[in-house]
């Protein structure tokens with residue numbers, strides 16, 4: 001369903017050029033949970049921002065169900081954007097809006113009828129198990145609760161894919177486990193494809209069926225998570241797994 005071909009992005013600064021993405025290729029099937037892991041500065045957020053069209057890649061293709069979304073304009077582009085829900089490490093909630101109003105936001109943008117919005121808010125807050133916090137403001141919620149609101153908001157337009165940039169890095173280990181459990185449930189019940197960016201190997205180990213290791217804007221290894229954990233090929237992967245001599 002999602003295919004990325006030879007994606008490249010260079011940032012030019014006063015200290016020269018940084019090739020943040022150096023030719024990224026991958027292909028996912030519907031229902032995959034794909035973990036992209038790498039060290040700081042490897043290009044993870046840039047990749048996610050390019051796939052979700054928050055950033056424009058210099059070249060390459062992003063095919064969703066066979067259509068290159070980089071070639072879309074106007075209503076077709078807006079429609080493609082609604083197929084992708086995004087979750088950020090810092091939650092990015094609107095502080096002046098309640099949990100329910102945050103979830104309503106993308107539906108208001110999509111001009112969904114009011115009645116329908118109310119129904120969706122109830123369904124979504126129940127899905128992420130915070131119905132009782134509907135009228136709370138973000139400042140009144142814990143980190144895990146805020147991330148649940150952010151996940152509900154990302155799912156509001158019923159996207160085919162959910163893209164998460166370090167969704168659990170600001171959370172403690174028990175809350176991380178709960179949020180990952182929620183993502184897994186969503187993947188199973190709604191068949192949502194999930195891309196999850198992380199620097200924590202435990203996140204990949206617990207929920208991903210496919211994985212890639214990114215370094216210097218390139219995938220140095222990718223494939224089935226089970227196979228890579230059993231037999232990591234690249235030095236970076238070994239380092240992340242903590243089994244390299246260099247890590248000792």
Ligand SMILES: Nc1ncnc2c1ncn2[C@@H]1O[C@H](COP(=O)(O)OP(=O)(O)OP(=O)(O)O)[C@@H](O)[C@H]1O
Nearest residue numbers: 011013018020039040041042043044045046047199
């Ligand atoms: N807007 C920008 N302008 C210039 N350089 C940028 C910009 N965004 C990212 N970069 C550079 O591109 C490279 C990749 O950055 P990116 O944010 O994708 O890394 P990351 O893997 O998400 O790191 P982290 O784990 O720290 O979040 C870095 O060298 C970064 O400095």
Ligand SMILES: [Mg+2]
Nearest residue numbers: 044045046165
């Ligand atoms: Mg990042």
